[in-house]
Amino acid sequence: MLKKADVNIPRLISSYYTEHPDTNERSHRVSFGTSGHRGSSVKGSFNEDHIMAISQAISEYRYAQGIRGPLFIGMDTHALSEPALRTSVEVFAANGVLVRIQSGFGYTPTPVISHAILSWNRGSGAPVADGVVITPSHNPPEDGGFKYNPPSGGPANTDITSLIEKRANEILADGLKDVKRIDFKNALSSDNVRSIDYIIPYVKALEQIIDIEAIRSSGLKMAADPMGGSGVHFWEPIADIWGLDIDVINKNVDPTFSFMPLDHDGKVRMDCSSPYAMANLVALKERYDIAFGNDPDYDRHGIVTKEGLMPPNAYLAAAIEYLFTHRPGWSDNCMAGKTLVSSSMIDKAVDSISRKIYEVPVGFKWFVDGLMSGMLGFGGEESAGATFLKKNGTVWTTDKDGFVMDLLAAEMTAVTGKNPAEHYRRLTEKFGHSYYSRKDAPASHEEKSKLKKLSPENVAVNTLAGEEIIA
Known part of the structure; x- marks a missing residue:
């Protein structure tokens, strides 16, 4: 054990x-x-x-x-x-x-x-x-x-x-x-x-990006697990100022993070995309219409529905399809940004609503200019980090925002009557199932240095699992 x-x-x-x-x-x-x-x-x-x-x-x-x-x-x-x-x-x-x-x-x-x-x-x-x-x-x-x-x-x-x-x-x-x-x-x-x-100006501005009124009038019961992170003192003002029913289920701030369940490798890691680290919140899924957890600096999100913790790629696909069909203030030409390692389900969802994909290498820095200019309506990584434009089509943040991705899950549920997992299920019924697996491995400083210098000339193979390697 x-x-x-x-x-x-x-x-x-x-x-x-x-x-x-x-x-x-x-x-x-x-x-x-x-x-x-x-x-x-x-x-x-x-x-x-x-x-x-x-x-x-x-x-x-x-x-x-x-x-x-x-x-x-x-x-x-x-x-x-x-x-x-x-x-x-x-x-x-x-x-x-x-x-x-x-x-x-x-x-x-x-x-x-x-x-x-x-x-x-x-x-x-x-x-x-x-x-x-x-x-x-x-x-x-x-x-x-x-x-x-x-x-x-x-x-x-x-x-x-x-x-x-x-x-x-x-x-x-x-x-x-x-x-x-x-x-x-x-x-x-x-x-x-x-x-x-910093707290109140940010909280009061949330109505510029989220349909707060839809969430409030729906009466959704929500839970937020700060996971001992920097957003711990934001959720109560969000609930109070906007009249939302949000239970903050763990207000502990403990630098040992001893309240956290162990991750898959036995380490304490506040990874809100991990079913191991999110086990405490997942155990409460039947009590709430929607629940969410975040990592310590709140640039990542974990969405829990009554079905359990959503895989990051699944939520990205559902969120993108919803946003681009529920933001009339956005330009007809703005695109959905995804990293190279994100699910092809996103491509299929975006194509089905006649929008374009903007694909970049791993790293949120590649989305910054597009978000600033409004060329990108959304930028997201498969590691459960994303942000999107305000309702009027202007920039909100150019770094990942766990708060708005949490509240977007609530908005989707309030507006459509279906939670994000149900939205994703509809995508799989339309396009078939998508499979994704990620394996993390430690790397020494020497190995990281070699990886940084890796070029296409160093990669001898042209195919992987029968498919052409294109990037």
């Missing part, structure tokens, strides 16, 4: 401050993947030195790019997130960056930061804003993460992250000599740092 490993929070925190990376060791260097730099303090890959170097590199990048507006910072509930927040604020403030954090050092989800950036930059005439989200997403409790969102509001592209990564590693290798820093107390009292409320 699988047994939970102990998570030593005091050791994680002390190691963050006392352990220092060996820059000759590849695994200790700053490495920006599709979702920023991630690591663990006890492994020498996510320590205060890393955050000082990255924050200094971002400060220099902002200055070089003429970004003079506020830097909106959010953090999730992982143990290393608040220490990293404090370190970054010290460095940003010393560099003259205008920092905005949630009052009371509260938690702020990824989509809320994206929404704040875009709201600020939308025609205000003020200097443009950008943001940082401190999160390792659904990774285990011992991990930390730090990602940068430029003024476009979404994940930074490779050109930006490579510049920040290169400069941060130069700063590390030079012993942090170029880091500007003031102590946290002085940073908070400076003119550069201000506490704001």
Whole structure:
């Protein structure tokens, strides 16, 4: 029987401050993947030195790019997130960056930061804003993460992250000599740092993207499981302000995430697409018309109907078909964005309503420009992350938004009388069943480096399971 490993929070925190990376060791260097730099303090890959170097590199990048507006910072509930927040604020403030954090050092989800950036930059005439989200997403409790969102509001592209990564590693290798820093107390009292409320502005704006009235008037009974994540304090305002019947079934914030069921491999992982991690919510499926869970930074969603947890690809297909037939304010020419590894059922559903597919490599950054311009009505990944346009066809967020994907499931049920699983069943009756399987495997830093450099010339085979490999 699988047994939970102990998570030593005091050791994680002390190691963050006392352990220092060996820059000759590849695994200790700053490495920006599709979702920023991630690591663990006890492994020498996510320590205060890393955050000082990255924050200094971002400060220099902002200055070089003429970004003079506020830097909106959010953090999730992982143990290393608040220490990293404090370190970054010290460095940003010393560099003259205008920092905005949630009052009371509260938690702020990824989509809320994206929404704040875009709201600020939308025609205000003020200097443009950008943001940082401190999160390792659904990774285990011992991990930390730090990602940068430029003024476009979404994940930074490779050109930006490579510049920040290169400069941060130069700063590390030079012993942090170029880091500007003031102590946290002085940073908070400076003119550069201000506490704001991210919650209410975001919650009040939800009617711009979701048919809230349809949900309210339907009387749907809903459940939200924050899974110990950064959206924990958003659901009650959503329910109160909009008059929705939402039970928040688990309000625990515990950096060990000890309340979580073990994932398939015995690890504690807040993966809302996993039937193992979502077992607590699935057990309550008969009590609610629709239920949803999210990962710690709320850029992913898990939808539970009376039939159980929906596979991410199934919900994406059903959601896309619904949206493109229930958003008269969208352009007739806007497309549905999907990643290369997402289900072909999406293609069939989109084709059946005379829309076009926009297919991209893995990584939400590929959807940012299309969402900004309105070329894309929807952008989604098979890993249970997506966002879509407002009802009037303008951009909502350019990063994945678990809140709106949750509430969309409720809207679909309220408007049509059928939950998303029933919508997907209708698609299978029309187009046949679609089969999908995903297998995750660990990769060393050396293996990841080789994979990054992989080119078509390195792949000798042309077919897989009898089908041509086209990308």
